[in-house]
Amino acid sequence: MSPQTPSAACRWDGAPRTTHPRRPLRVAATSPSRLLRAGQSSRCRRCGNRIDWYQRADQRPIALHPTELPAVQVPASCRWHLSCGIAHPHGDGSAWCRIPHTVLCPGRTPTARISLCIEAARRQLAVHSRRLIDTGAFTPATPPPVSEPAAGSGRLTRPVVQMLLGRYIAEQPIEDIRCVTQTRHRHRCPKPVHAPDRPGGRWMLLPACRPQRGQLTLPDGLMAVYDLGHQPYAEQLRWRTQRCPAHAAVPGAPDLALAGWQVFDPLLHSEYIKTDLPVTPSGRRTEA
Structure with a gap:
């Protein structure tokens, strides 16, 4: 009895191998933003936690916390919601809302009184930041001194x-x-x-x-x-x-x-x- 080599179109047990074609990311023609969500997640330079970048109505960027929080536990001034890929600075009437990362970032000092829910989220992010630092996966960034070239000696770094x-x-x-x-x-x-x-x-x-x-x-x-x-x-x-x-x-x-x-x-x-x-x-x- 000679062994049979499985076909490339089948798995080792003879089951058909189904491959789903990769679909390109596209932007809807009616979308107010041309920004793809792929690649818009990054890490905070202060704490190393994940942040999601969105555009506001005035096309300025804002970093939001990746997960939603109960709206009743978030101050009204910190509630954000998403509509058609655009971030709006108020709630949309639902029980959940998004919150800017600057409010939760453990590397920043709170400028206003925060609720117990936000304080608990800040502690969780602080613990995660400490783990990243201890394992060497993250090093807090220190802002470099602003240095411009001498007058008339070269190009401007921020024109x-x-x-x-x-x-x-x-x-x-x-x-x-x-x-x-x-x-x-x-x-x-x-x-x-x-x-x-x-x-x-x-x-x-x-x-x-x-x-x-x-x-x-x-x-x-x-x-x-x-x-x-x-x-x-x-x-x-x-x-x-x-x-x-x-x-x-x-x-x-x-x-x-x-x-x-x-x-x-x-x-x-x-x-x-x-x-x-x-x-x-x-x-x-x-x-x-």
């Missing part, structure tokens, strides 16, 4: 960009801003937003603030701004959504990461206000 009638501060230099779209291989696009074959912005010295009626006194003087206001609306929108020219031409392309823009505030971001224009690759300063 201020003017586009769509507003100002935003970037997370990295202009040349290093990377596309956030997902490629066909389910990885983040490696191409930069700044395309060499397209006319980019221009460095200008503009007023540091725009005075408004009833506004507090803000920093006065001129500051270096990367101005995109002279570009067409479509080009400014491409920068705001942080997409390379190839993916900007694909309206349905999903995003795998959040755009790294923050609304510029002269008071909160005063340390990034620079009064000298950076040096361009050609070695000269440009000003319109």
